[in-house]
Amino acid sequence: MDSKLLKKEKLLPLLDELRKEFLLVAPVEEDALLFYRPVESVAEIKLGSGRSVVPPKEWFFPQAESLYRYSTEGGGLVLEETLAATPAVLFGIHPCDLRSFAVLDAVFLQEPVDRYYTLRREKTVIIGISCTAVCPECFCSAYGISPVEGTGADVHLSEVGAVYMVEVLTPKGKELVARYQEFFEDQVAGVAEAKEARKETLSGQFTVRVTVDGLPAKLGSLFDHPYWEELSRRCLGCGICTYVCPTCHCFDITDVCRGFEGKRFRCWDACLFRDYTLHTSGHNPRHALYQRLRNRFFHKLKYNHDRYAIEGCVGCGRCVALCPVNIDIREVIATVRGLGE
Amino acid sequence: MNPLLPKPATIVDIIRETGDVKTFRVVLDDPEEMAAWTHKPGQTAMLSVFGVGEAMFCLASSPTCRDWLEFSIRRAGKVTSALHELEPEAKIGVRGPYGNHFPYENMQGKNLLVIGGGIGLAPLRPLVNFMLAPENRQHYGNIEVIYGARSYGDLCYKEEVFRVWPQAPGVSVFTTIDAPEEGWSGHVGFVPAYVEELKPSPENKFVVICGPPVMIRFTLKALGELGFEEKQIYTTLEMRMKCGIGKCGRCNVGARFVCRDGPVFNLAELKELPPEY
Ligand SMILES: Cc1cc2nc3c(=O)[nH]c(=O)nc-3n(C[C@H](O)[C@H](O)[C@H](O)COP(=O)(O)OP(=O)(O)OC[C@H]3O[C@@H](n4cnc5c(N)ncnc54)[C@H](O)[C@@H]3O)c2cc1C
Ligand code: SF4
Ligand code: SF4
Ligand code: FES
Numbered sequence: 001m002d003s004k005l006l007k008k009e010k011l012l013p014l015l016d017e018l019r020k021e022f023l024l025v026a027p028v029e030e031d032a033l034l035f036y037r038p039v040e041s042v043a044e045i046k047l048g049s050g051r052s053v054v055p056p057k058e059w060f061f062p063q064a065e066s067l068y069r070y071s072t073e074g075g076g077l078v079l080e081e082t083l084a085a086t087p088a089v090l091f092g093i094h095p096c097d098l099r100s101f102a103v104l105d106a107v108f109l110q111e112p113v114d115r116y117y118t119l120r121r122e123k124t125v126i127i128g129i130s131c132t133a134v135c136p137e138c139f140c141s142a143y144g145i146s147p148v149e150g151t152g153a154d155v156h157l158s159e160v161g162a163v164y165m166v167e168v169l170t171p172k173g174k175e176l177v178a179r180y181q182e183f184f185e186d187q188v189a190g191v192a193e194a195k196e197a198r199k200e201t202l203s204g205q206f207t208v209r210v211t212v213d214g215l216p217a218k219l220g221s222l223f224d225h226p227y228w229e230e231l232s233r234r235c236l237g238c239g240i241c242t243y244v245c246p247t248c249h250c251f252d253i254t255d256v257c258r259g260f261e262g263k264r265f266r267c268w269d270a271c272l273f274r275d276y277t278l279h280t281s282g283h284n285p286r287h288a289l290y291q292r293l294r295n296r297f298f299h300k301l302k303y304n305h306d307r308y309a310i311e312g313c314v315g316c317g318r319c320v321a322l323c324p325v326n327i328d329i330r331e332v333i334a335t336v337r338g339l340g341e
Numbered sequence: 342m343n344p345l346l347p348k349p350a351t352i353v354d355i356i357r358e359t360g361d362v363k364t365f366r367v368v369l370d371d372p373e374e375m376a377a378w379t380h381k382p383g384q385t386a387m388l389s390v391f392g393v394g395e396a397m398f399c400l401a402s403s404p405t406c407r408d409w410l411e412f413s414i415r416r417a418g419k420v421t422s423a424l425h426e427l428e429p430e431a432k433i434g435v436r437g438p439y440g441n442h443f444p445y446e447n448m449q450g451k452n453l454l455v456i457g458g459g460i461g462l463a464p465l466r467p468l469v470n471f472m473l474a475p476e477n478r479q480h481y482g483n484i485e486v487i488y489g490a491r492s493y494g495d496l497c498y499k500e501e502v503f504r505v506w507p508q509a510p511g512v513s514v515f516t517t518i519d520a521p522e523e524g525w526s527g528h529v530g531f532v533p534a535y536v537e538e539l540k541p542s543p544e545n546k547f548v549v550i551c552g553p554p555v556m557i558r559f560t561l562k563a564l565g566e567l568g569f570e571e572k573q574i575y576t577t578l579e580m581r582m583k584c585g586i587g588k589c590g591r592c593n594v595g596a597r598f599v600c601r602d603g604p605v606f607n608l609a610e611l612k613e614l615p616p617e618y
Binding site: 112113 | 342343344345346347349370389391392393394395417418421430431432434554579580581583584586587588589590591593594595596597615617618
């Protein structure tokens with residue numbers, strides 16, 4: 001792995017250069033909430049930002065996207081794919097969200113690959129960024145994620161004093177750094193050590209220690225436990241926890257049609273909704289809210305692991321921070337670990 | 342290749358099976374794609390009515406039929422009603438085939454017991470017709486079909502059930518309807534009771550069963566009493582589906598996606614899954 005330095009004052013000029021070549025997607029503030037959006041000017045970028053409200057997965061897997069257009073004019077049928085992917089740089093992705101891309105890859109890149117996701121994924125260079133503070137709700141370390149590690153990024157930046165330590169992690173990243181080499185300087189002694197020290201400090205800041213060892217197997221024996229019904233009593237079934245989750249990948253497919261012209265598109269969906277599994281006959285395999293809430297936790301903490309051998313939660317803490325009734329996955333994990341013992 | 346993009350296709354023929362079930366014969370518009378189409382008994386496909394939506398159906402035709410694909414569709418909601426409104430020549434979209442299939446390879450050298458209720462015969466029919474195809478017949482033993490519906494009018498595939506299959510060597514067909522009816526001289530009663538009466542032997546046999554949930558539940562009980570083992574018995578599951586390829590999430594039962602790991606499961610496999618189907 002290659003390592004470089006980027007002086008802090010050179011970051012925006014670099015991003016500005018990148019913006020000329022690529023679509024630059026970066027953290028921006030809208031009504032005091034943080035999102036990842038394509039930017040027209042680097043002045044829009046919120047530097048030093050923490051966790052976004054909506055995870056950056058929406059760059060690869062938008063909330064709503066057109067799949068194809070169709071025309072049935074004159075009794076015929078013409079289908080036209082609406083695949084669009086511009087070469088892009090996705091800037092400022094934190095370690096938990098970097099891991100979430102690996103979780104989504106397991107789903108969308110599995111054969112037959114999802115063309116929409118894959119195309120954007122291929123055409124995007126990811127610049128990761130280390131966390132400078134630990135959010136009160138996050139617990140990424142439970143999943144072996146370090147707030148200063150860039151696994152999953154092409155190029156990863158860690159703020160160390162007046163510079164960013166730049167780790168070049170993939171061939172894509174190498175190409176980018178080579179192309180804009182005038183912005184980078186050679187690594188100097190002490191920077192890597194300073195980054196390591198930052199890791200130590202941050203590790204001490206997690207407010208809640210979470211252990212997930214043996215959780216998938218443990219859950220297997222707790223499917224029928226009354227705990228799920230009890231937990232669901234305060235759940236609103238609002239689905240916020242799924243909309244803000246960086247690893248949720250469920251979607252619905254629907255039509256919009258006017259006359260002979262129409263579009264088929266997909267949009268995010270959530271297993272917390274009653275309609276999600278409702279059969280046409282009226283039969284619903286998960287008719288009760290507790291069954292749906294249980295499915296969400298089982299998916300995050302067991303099913304994803306069992307199916308893809310990668311944990312379905314990255315410990316970003318978004319659902320903890322945004323659930324209107326304080327259902328806290330860290331508490332769920334701790335409770336489940338203690339049940340039946 | 343974009344797996345979510347349907348292939349344009351044309352309905353070439355529509356056969357009315359029952360009051361609310363029609364079988365649609367469909368040909369892919371691109372002759373090369375039609376020639377390249379292959380599916381296995383038990384697999385499914387997503388049909389599109391543009392402007393309305395998509396819905397999942399099992400392929401009701403045998404893989405050995407190369408001229409068209411068949412889907413038997415019960416009028417239920419939006420897409421199925423829209424399909425029922427269509428006439429021959431209408432354009433639809435097809436994507437697939439999806440899912441696993443009945444283990445016809447392992448069924449070689451064995452006898453087969455087919456148990457169907459109503460439109461539940463649709464996913465089982467391609468397996469029977471596949472086994473009866475001249476090139477395959479020698480690999481399979483006897484085939485018994487126990488098929489029931491509410492009334493005579495609710496039995497699908499009458500031509501095959503009453504004429505083609507019974508005339509084929511090594512095939513016995515037992516039909517039943519729920520209640521007596523004028524002009525019906527056959528068996529009257531529910532499928533599970535008929536199975537108890539017929540007492541099929543579990544010897545060297547696979548069972549495939551599909552139909553209304555109550556029928557399945559009571560028939561399985563009867564089969565258990567007759568000595569059938571869970572690994573001998575295969576059925577197909579239905580869940581609401583959108584993508585068909587394990588991405589949209591909604592058809593999960595535990596860690597399995599019915600659209601790609603199913604729809605065919607044997608009872609031993611089903612026992613391993615949470616009862617959420
Ligand atoms: C593997 C598999 C194989 C199948 N094989 C066959 C087959 O061979 N033949 C066959 O006839 N069927 C088959 N089915 C069933 C078939 O897919 C359904 O009947 C079909 O999807 C119904 O679609 P629809 O558009 O007609 O109903 P929809 O109109 O989509 O209705 C679906 C149901 O969803 C609910 N719903 C939809 N939208 C809303 C809303 N906005 N608000 C509230 N509720 C809503 C309603 O309860 C409605 O009844 C199969 C299903 C599966 C999964
Ligand atoms: S389940 Fe909650 S903590 Fe885990 S990845 Fe999703 S939003 Fe983050
Ligand atoms: S955000 Fe909270 S209340 Fe809403 S569905 Fe999720 S757990 Fe339930
Ligand atoms: S239908 Fe989408 S995952 Fe099965």
